[in-house]
Amino acid sequence: MMHNVHDSIRDLFSRHVVPSYGRFDLVFDHGKGVEVFDVSGRRYLDMGGGIAVNCLGHAHPAITEALVEQSRKLVHVSNLYYTAEQGRLAAALTGAIGTGKVFFCNSGAEANEGLFKTARKFGHDQGRYEILTAFNSFHGRTLGGIAATGQDKVKKGFEPIMPGFRHIPFNDLNAAREAVSPSTVAILVEGIQGEGGLTPATAEYLLGLRALCDEKQMLLLMDGVQCGHYRTGRFQSFQRILENHSGAQGFLPDGIAMAKSLGGGFPIGAFWLRAPIADLLGAGSHGTTYGGSPLACAVALGILEVIEKEKLADHARQIGGRILSELTSLARQHPEVLASVRGLGLMTGFELVESHPAFTASPRAASLQVCDLFHQAGLLTAPAGSKVIRLLPPLNLRPAEADEALAIIKKVVQSLDGRA
Numbered sequence: 001m002m003h004n005v006h007d008s009i010r011d012l013f014s015r016h017v018v019p020s021y022g023r024f025d026l027v028f029d030h031g032k033g034v035e036v037f038d039v040s041g042r043r044y045l046d047m048g049g050g051i052a053v054n055c056l057g058h059a060h061p062a063i064t065e066a067l068v069e070q071s072r073k074l075v076h077v078s079n080l081y082y083t084a085e086q087g088r089l090a091a092a093l094t095g096a097i098g099t100g101k102v103f104f105c106n107s108g109a110e111a112n113e114g115l116f117k118t119a120r121k122f123g124h125d126q127g128r129y130e131i132l133t134a135f136n137s138f139h140g141r142t143l144g145g146i147a148a149t150g151q152d153k154v155k156k157g158f159e160p161i162m163p164g165f166r167h168i169p170f171n172d173l174n175a176a177r178e179a180v181s182p183s184t185v186a187i188l189v190e191g192i193q194g195e196g197g198l199t200p201a202t203a204e205y206l207l208g209l210r211a212l213c214d215e216k217q218m219l220l221l222m223d224g225v226q227c228g229h230y231r232t233g234r235f236q237s238f239q240r241i242l243e244n245h246s247g248a249q250g251f252l253p254d255g256i257a258m259a260k261s262l263g264g265g266f267p268i269g270a271f272w273l274r275a276p277i278a279d280l281l282g283a284g285s286h287g288t289t290y291g292g293s294p295l296a297c298a299v300a301l302g303i304l305e306v307i308e309k310e311k312l313a314d315h316a317r318q319i320g321g322r323i324l325s326e327l328t329s330l331a332r333q334h335p336e337v338l339a340s341v342r343g344l345g346l347m348t349g350f351e352l353v354e355s356h357p358a359f360t361a362s363p364r365a366a367s368l369q370v371c372d373l374f375h376q377a378g379l380l381t382a383p384a385g386s387k388v389i390r391l392l393p394p395l396n397l398r399p400a401e402a403d404e405a406l407a408i409i410k411k412v413v414q415s416l417d418g419r420a
């Protein structure tokens with residue numbers, strides 16, 4: 001007999017759901033804004049944002065309205081036909097990036113797959129196919145995605161790994177130049193490495209990769225799945241990284257993958273291709289049944305409208321800057337617990353000192369131990385690897401909510417520092 005709702009749901013999972021995720025022992029029921037409530041009614045401040053997905057928080061009326069109104073009108077017709085919503089969303093995304101075209105899919109991994117296929121098509125006639133990606137990168141869990149991802153843990157047990165990818169150290173321009181072979185056709189990087197632990201690309205690196213790709217006639221591809229969609233204060237993170245940087249005028253990658261915040265929780269992915277590369281994918285060359293459905297596109301358009309009307313890009317920059325400076329001063333007070341603080345806009349976080357006695361007592365990763373403590377205090381965050389904690393809250397996070405989250409973080413860090 002089950003004691004309560006929590007246990008009975010856990011039981012359904014252990015009996016019927018593939019155990020591929022390491023889940024925390026929390027069962028959620030509903031949310032509003034940055035707040036989310038578990039099945040016993042306990043409130044949590046959701047600073048993990050569903051891993052950078054819930055850009056307007058939970059149960060935002062603009063998303064509900066778009067879902068309700070569009071589903072009354074037209075949910076799906078397939079890409080055998082045209083719809084206004086897909087065309088309008090493509091125009092909005094190209095408007096935020098630059099001259100080019102957009103393909104719609106349903107996830108981040110699929111968006112990257114589209115970029116891989118574009119690169120292969122681009123190099124096909126010269127026999128070039130190899131794509132360079134960075135160590136510590138993350139590009140999704142498909143066979144192509146794990147081949148591209150520069151972390152052994154996602155590949156283990158799934159060999160043979162799809163050929164055509166090689167990894168290079170991130171932010172190391174010389175290493176990129178030295179790695180280029182006659183088969184190399186593209187370089188793919190994240191503007192800010194997310195799963196790999198919150199490492200922004202430097203402006204010099206991005207500009208250098210652009211120049212290298214131009215020189216060798218290779219495509220420069222960027223994975224903006226996590227760091228994109230105004231999280232850094234600009235639509236794409238490279239726009240933020242390169243702003244006010246001399247020599248960055250007119251900088252554009254050749255392809256950009258998007259997902260996560262694009263749909264605010266409704267599954268949608270997309271990739272943008274620069275003109276004229278966009279026209280390499282001619283009729284019949286690529287497709288997906290659900291891609292760019294009027295329902296998904298209506299939701300994404302509704303989100304963009306709110307971001308623009310409420311000036312959430314500037315808001316993310318300001319409130320993110322405040323969070324970063326508060327965390328930085330916390331790290332200065334507790335160097336035994338916090339090794340460093342990094343990020344941009346509302347993609348910030350901190351690295352823990354794994355060797356601190358408070359962590360070494362347990363075999364559980366330091367990042368997970370800290371998440372557990374945050375949960376006890378009513379705060380959700382997103383771990384990245386064994387020692388980094390990310391804050392990826394909604395773009396409309398209020399100052400008082402940021403303060404509440406920071407107060408919990410301070411309290412937990414202080415208590416850890418006291419433990420020896």
Ligand SMILES: *Cc1c(COP(=O)(O)O)cnc(C)c1O
Binds near residue numbers: 106108190227
């Ligand atoms: C989440 C993520 C992906 C994969 O997206 P899915 O929607 O899970 O397939 C790819 N790249 C980056 C940078 C991500 O953060």
